[in-house]
Amino acid sequence: MAPRFTGKRVLLTGGASGIGRATADLFAAEGAIVTIGDIDIEGAQRAASETAGHAFAYDSRDPESAVLLAAKAAEAMGGIDILLNIAGIMTWGRIEETSPDAWKRTLDINLSGPFFLTQAAFPYLRESKGNIVNVASAGGLHAVYGTAAYGISKAGVISLTKAASLEFSNYGIRVNAVAPGGVATPMHEKSTAGGGVDPEIFSTAAARNMPKLTDRDACTPPEIAAAIAYLASDDARYATGTILVLDGGQTTG
Numbered sequence: 335m336a337p338r339f340t341g342k343r344v345l346l347t348g349g350a351s352g353i354g355r356a357t358a359d360l361f362a363a364e365g366a367i368v369t370i371g372d373i374d375i376e377g378a379q380r381a382a383s384e385t386a387g388h389a390f391a392y393d394s395r396d397p398e399s400a401v402l403l404a405a406k407a408a409e410a411m412g413g414i415d416i417l418l419n420i421a422g423i424m425t426w427g428r429i430e431e432t433s434p435d436a437w438k439r440t441l442d443i444n445l446s447g448p449f450f451l452t453q454a455a456f457p458y459l460r461e462s463k464g465n466i467v468n469v470a471s472a473g474g475l476h477a478v479y480g481t482a483a484y485g486i487s488k489a490g491v492i493s494l495t496k497a498a499s500l501e502f503s504n505y506g507i508r509v510n511a512v513a514p515g516g517v518a519t520p521m522h523e524k525s526t527a528g529g530g531v532d533p534e535i536f537s538t539a540a541a542r543n544m545p546k547l548t549d550r551d552a553c554t555p556p557e558i559a560a561a562i563a564y565l566a567s568d569d570a571r572y573a574t575g576t577i578l579v580l581d582g583g584q585t586t587g
């Protein structure tokens with residue numbers, strides 16, 4: 335297949351690990367210049383050195399950090415064609431035991447981060463007629479037991495995707511999202527009874543939210559990266575406001 339992103343200037347968050355790292359690798363392999371923003375600056379620099387890209391410290395809790403990241407990325411690459419909001423955290427806990435701090439941290443990182451980076455990148459995307467892909471979650475489409483704060487943050491990402499697709503269509507900017515189920519990443523490793531989640535919460539969540547495709551191994555980061563790349567490519571020229579679900583059937587009923 336011909337490379338789809340030759341010369342495209344891609345700003346992505348969360349590139350130090352998991353889905354973000356696999357996405358940085360894929361876009362770089364298809365000719366993109368990639369800038370990574372991540373709170374884990376060492377991991378981001380490692381990924382950038384292996385993809386011939388750029389890395390900057392970024393804390394998605396801080397709107398000012400979003401403004402700086404967009405400006406630095408645009409300066410390093412000469413503009414921005416594609417924004418990929420991937421950074422996020424998982425938060426476990428029933429509603430009655432979710433602290434104000436856990437709630438705020440989850441919403442700040444997972445939802446306010448993409449909102450303010452979208453805002454900060456908008457002038458550059460308007461210039462390039464670029465596009466945005468957000469990483470939501472199957473947990474934003476239905477309730478997963480014991481993950482209310484996380485699910486609400488990801489439902490917000492889905493809403494942000496639709497709102498931005500509506501407003502930005504005036505400028506030719508497409509905005510889409512992927513909604514993965516479980517993906518084998520460091521985040522997912524921690525989301526097990528063995529990884530520190532209350533075994534009762536974990537077993538209840540697992541029993542109620544199994545993928546329907548039970549004949550195959552866990553979904554991998556490159557599989558999600560491939561879906562992100564499709565939405566960001568010209569193959570998806572007519573897609574905006576689309577939520578592409580890759581959850582093995584978890585949310586089908």
Ligand SMILES: NC(=O)c1ccc[n+]([C@@H]2O[C@H](COP(=O)([O-])OP(=O)(O)OC[C@H]3O[C@@H](n4cnc5c(N)ncnc54)[C@H](O)[C@@H]3O)[C@@H](O)[C@H]2O)c1
Nearest residue numbers: 348350351352353373374393394421422471516517519521
């Ligand atoms: N792994 C899954 O099962 C799964 C399922 C659905 C959705 N997702 C979503 O995919 C995205 C990537 O998750 P992953 O599984 O690759 O996790 P991961 O833990 O491997 O990677 C998350 C990345 O986000 C970065 N990050 C965390 N807090 C940050 C902050 N405040 N500012 C900037 N960067 C920050 C981390 O340093 C890390 O590089 C997340 O948004 C997650 O919610 C993951």
